[in-house]
Amino acid sequence: MTDAGRPAQAPAAPTRRVLVGACGMGNGHASRQLNLVRQLQERGHRVALVTFGDGVAALNDAFPSHVPIAEPTHFPGGWVAMTPTGIDITRSAANGRELDPRGDAWNFALCEQVAEQLGDAPEVVLTDYEPASAQIAYLVGARLITTEQQSKFLLYRTPDAGGYTRWHEAAKLRYFFPAADDRIASSFFPLEWERDERYEGQVIEPILRPDVLSMTPEVDGTSVVVYLSPYAAMRQEPAEFLRVLAGFPEVTFTVFSKTPIGDAPQNVVTSLFDRPKFTEALRTCSAVVATAGHQLLSECLYLRKPVLALPFDVYEQQFNAMMLDHCGIGVHGGRELSADQLRRFLDQRPAFAQAADRLATRQFTGSSADLLNRLGL
Numbered sequence: 409m410t411d412a413g414r415p416a417q418a419p420a421a422p423t424r425r426v427l428v429g430a431c432g433m434g435n436g437h438a439s440r441q442l443n444l445v446r447q448l449q450e451r452g453h454r455v456a457l458v459t460f461g462d463g464v465a466a467l468n469d470a471f472p473s474h475v476p477i478a479e480p481t482h483f484p485g486g487w488v489a490m491t492p493t494g495i496d497i498t499r500s501a502a503n504g505r506e507l508d509p510r511g512d513a514w515n516f517a518l519c520e521q522v523a524e525q526l527g528d529a530p531e532v533v534l535t536d537y538e539p540a541s542a543q544i545a546y547l548v549g550a551r552l553i554t555t556e557q558q559s560k561f562l563l564y565r566t567p568d569a570g571g572y573t574r575w576h577e578a579a580k581l582r583y584f585f586p587a588a589d590d591r592i593a594s595s596f597f598p599l600e601w602e603r604d605e606r607y608e609g610q611v612i613e614p615i616l617r618p619d620v621l622s623m624t625p626e627v628d629g630t631s632v633v634v635y636l637s638p639y640a641a642m643r644q645e646p647a648e649f650l651r652v653l654a655g656f657p658e659v660t661f662t663v664f665s666k667t668p669i670g671d672a673p674q675n676v677v678t679s680l681f682d683r684p685k686f687t688e689a690l691r692t693c694s695a696v697v698a699t700a701g702h703q704l705l706s707e708c709l710y711l712r713k714p715v716l717a718l719p720f721d722v723y724e725q726q727f728n729a730m731m732l733d734h735c736g737i738g739v740h741g742g743r744e745l746s747a748d749q750l751r752r753f754l755d756q757r758p759a760f761a762q763a764a765d766r767l768a769t770r771q772f773t774g775s776s777a778d779l780l781n782r783l784g785l
Contacts, residue, residue, distance in 0.1 A: 421785055423452045427522055427530035427550070429541025432461030432483070434637065435683070436703030437536040440555060440594070440615040442470055444534060447780050449473055456525040458518065458541040460484075466683070476525040478518055482507070484539040485584060492572040492723070494579035519544045532785065539584040551589045553783060555615070556581075557702045558724060559593035562607040566599075570719065570726025577723050590783060596706040596771060597731040612775040614706030619687055625711040626692045627761070630658065632754075633689045633713075635681075635698035636665040637720075644744045650676060655747050659754065661697075662689050695757050697745065700725040705732070709768050714738045714760030716753045718745060736763035 428445055431437040438459060448455050449471060457467055457477045464477060487507045489499035518540055523529050533545035537556035545552040560566070561574040562581055568574075591609030599611055634653070646669050653661045654673035662677045663669065664686050672678050679685060687707075690696065696708050700719035705728055708715050715738035719725035732738035737760050739753050 421451065423454065424531045424785065425526040425528060426453045426455050426785070427526065427533045427541055427544060428455060428457050429533065429535035429538030430457065430459040430463045430467065431537035431556070432459045432463030434701060434703075435462055435466050436701050437538070437556065438463040438466035439617050439703050440557075441534070441536050442467065442617055443615055443621075443776075444555070444780070445471060445475060446618065448785065449475070451780065451785065453785065454526055456522050456530070458522065458535075458538055458544070463538075478521045478525065480515060480518055480540040484515075484543075485580075488580065488583070490576060490580070490722075492576055494575045495583060515540050515543060516547075519547055523548075535585070537584075542585050546587075552585075552587070553590040553592060554581075554585050554588045555592045555594075557594045557614070559591045559607075559609055560595050560599060560611050561723070561727075562591070563593060563604060563609050563611065564599050564601045565604050566601050566727060569723060569730045570721070572721075572723035572726055574723060592779065594702075594706070594776070596702065596709045596728075597735055597767070598770065612779060613772050614703070614710070615776045615779075616707060616710060617687075619684075620690075620707050620710060623687075623691045623711065625713070627694050628692050629694045629757075630660055631689075631693040632659050632661050633686075633693045633696045633698075634661050634663040635686070635696070635704065636663065636669070637699045637701070643718075646670060649745055652745050652747050652750060656750065656754070662693070664689075695754065695760075697741075697750070700728040700732075702728055709737065709764055710772060712761050712764045712768060714753070714757050714764060716741045716745075716750065718742070735767055736760065737767055 426448055428441050430441040445455055455475050457475050459467055460479050460483055487503035489496040489503055529548040530550045532551045533541050534553045534555055535541045542552060558577045561577040566574050593609060593611045594614045595611050596614050650672055653676050657675050660675055664679050664681045666681050669678055690711055695714045697716045698704055700717040715732055717729040717732055718741045719729040729740035733740045741749060
C-alpha cells in the first residue's frame with residue numbers, strides 16, 4: 409500500500425497566522441482538515457479553526473496542542489436553496505428573509521474573535537467548504553486556499569448524474585468562494601473529462617486522516633459495515649431496511665448512526681457513531697453499505713473496501729455513486745436497498761476489492777502529503 413501519510417521535508421517556511429475552516433455538516437470536511445492542521449502545527453504555524461455542527465466535536469481536542477475554535481452565529485449559507493442545475497434565487501430569497509442571513513456576508517464578530525485567537529488577523533485561510541472563514545479572508549486580505557473536493561466540478565466538464573448537472577455544485581462554489589488564490593480539489597477517481605479553462609486549480613489524491621493512513625486493512629468475510637447519515641431522510645422505513653439485512657444471516661452487519669434506530673435482527677449490531685470504533689470496523693470489514701460522501705468513499709478505497717452506495721439527491725453524491733459503478737469498485741444502489749441488490753453486491757465483493765486495489769494504487773500517489781510544501785507553508 410502506498411504510504412501517503414507523511415509530508416516530504418522542505419526548507420522551513422516562515423511561520424504564519426493560519427485560519428482553517430471546515431464545514432460542519434457531516435464528518436468529511438473536518439476529516440480532511442484534521443491532517444492539514446496537524447501538519448501546520450508541526451511546522452510552527454499559529455492555527456485557529458472556524459467550524460460548526462459536527463465539525464466542533466470532530467476537531468475539538470483532536471490535536472496534540474490546543475487549537476481554538478470559533479463558531480459562526482448560524483450555519484453559513486444554510487438558507488440557500490438548490491435546484492438540479494444551480495441556486496433557486498426565489499426560494500433562497502424567501503429563506504433568507506425568514507432566517508436572517510446577516511452573519512453570512514460579513515461576520516465581523518467572528519473575524520474579531522479569530523484575530524484575538526491568532527494574535528492578529530490571519531495571513532492565510534484554508535477552507536473546506538466553510539463560507540464564514542472565506543469571508544474573513546476577503547475582509548482582511550488574507551491568502552485564501554480552498555481545499556474542498558467539490559472544486560473538481562468547476563475544473564472539469566463532468567457529465568450529468570442522477571438528473572443533476574455539475575452546476576448544482578459549481579453554483580454554490582461560485583457564490584461562497586468566488587475568488588481563491590489557490591483551489592485544491594481531491595478525487596478518489598481519475599478525472600478523464602475536458603478541463604473547463606475558465607477556472608484554475610489543481611486536483612490531488614484524497615486527503616485522509618492519519619489514523620486511516622496508518623492502517624493495514626484486513627478482510628473478515630462475515631462482516632459488513634453500514635453507515636446511516638443523519639443528513640438525508642431514509643427513503644425506506646428503518647424497519648424495512650433492517651428486514652433486508654436480516655435476510656443474510658451469514659453476514660454480521662454493524663450499523664452506525666447518529667441516533668438510535670430501534671430493535672435490530674440477530675445478525676445486526678447497532679452502534680451510535682463513534683469515530684475510532686467506526687474506523688476500526690472499516691479496517692476489518694469485507695464491504696460497506698452507505699451514502700456516497702466523497703470522504704467516506706475515499707477511505708473505503710484506501711482500505712480496499714467495496715461499497716454499495718445509496719446516494720443523496722445531490723449532484724456530488726449521485727456522481728460519486730456513478731463512479732463506483734464506472735470504476736468497478738462498487739454499486740450505485742439507487743434510492744432503496746433491496747435483497748436482490750444486496751445479494752448481487754455481496755457475491756461480487758472479491759472482484760470489487762481487486763478493482764479497488766488497482767484503483768487505489770493509481771490514485772494514492774502521495775500528492776496530498778507534500779501539499780503544504782507546494783503551497784509554501
